[in-house]
Amino acid sequence: MSTRMKMYGKHRFPGRLFIVEGIDGSGKSTQLSLLHKWLESEGYVLSFSEWNSSPLVRDVTRRGKKKEMLTPMTFSLIHATDFADRTEHYIVPPLKAGAVVLADRYIYTAFARDVGRGVHPEWVRGLYGFAVKPTVAFYFRVPLDVAMKRILGGRDALNFYEAGMDMGLSDDIEESFRIFQGRIVEEYEKMVEEFGLVVIDATLSIEEQQSQMRQIVTEALTGTKKARIRKWLDLTSLAKGSRI
């Protein structure tokens, strides 16, 4: 028999869940990957989950976006489905096993984007009611102009939905992007207090941001188990060491 569904804030797991949030170009993924490498070197058992990556769901999302089939409602629901699959397969089991789970974007991304698209704020919060509350949720705060510069310098084309082109905010994709991302920033700012997001100033140097993160994570890791298995590097050197 399946156990009754537990709601946000009610889960009790031995593991820890750290997540990063922020608009594109805030540098959150860079920071998370630095944190990942460090935790790995410290010997923690790690699991990583990325937004929109469920093998069961992501093709639907990709196709829906490519063919511009998504409405604000189906956009919201398909991302929630993806998130549910990752929660059931890649977030809850490792947390039960006492691992450290890292997630690049979490439910707050959905709240910011979907509400930015006109979906009801209470409805979308309820939709994700099954989500595990993170141990720490980092929010990388960055002025829109700085983020825009980082993004527009870095890649060729803006994505239709990412730029909020589905809402007809502007015919110009860059302008639409600016308006939509502005709405998303507004939503994030509202959530800082609502969900206790830990704000990192994303205009600081990469090193400074990482050191702040590590300090907060260290405090939250007390009592978390480390791996007993050797790293593969050790095994490689073992294999090299002996001759037949």
Added chain:
Amino acid sequence: MARFDFFGEGLPDINLDELKGKLIVLEGTDGVGRSTHTDLLKQWLENNGHAVLDTGMARSALAGKAIRQAKEGHTMGSITMSLFYATDFADRLENEMIPALRAGFIVLTDRYIFSLMARAMVRGADPEWIKDVYGFALRPDTVFYLRVNVDDLVTRVIQTTGFDYWEAGMDLHLGEDMYDSFLEYQQRLLKEFDSMAETYGFAVIDASRSIEEVFDDLKSRVSGLLGPGPDPASGKVTK
């Protein structure tokens, strides 16, 4: 005043005043003859000059195929399954049902949110959670609940499709084999349906009768709902 309303927080950007058609739902557990009666009603309504859109689970352009594929794998968790179906439902609601209602069609749907809610609840979903998720659904004009008891259901299933992994609730590990599991799973579904029948005021149809009897019952109830339509004999519209 608009004919329709939403169960909860509705869809953004929908003007309910524009929806003129009728939304008729056939609900019930697996194997009660819902699809048979949906087909029969559709033909009968069309013969009587009504435009009909029929729809059913996992038929959306967006998610239908992916749901069927995911079900082959048996790796889908219960929350994921609920939300995948909710996505499929939303896609059909926004892109099929609402446009059809706007155009004055009769929308005939084989299952609605109630089957999905029942399935989610027997799999441990928080009842308030799943109810709120489907808050964006339109309240139908009527819900026909085709009801048979589990014993009749078993007989029908054996004679037709045979036991199916999901219809037997095998993901819930309820019994030693498919038969035991099917009995327990369908009994639990039935309990949820019976309880929703009261909450939502379903029209309960005794589906243990013959197809003809059930269909006659449905026809007379649908006639009552529709009032006079185009006269098929004269080709003129009766007032």
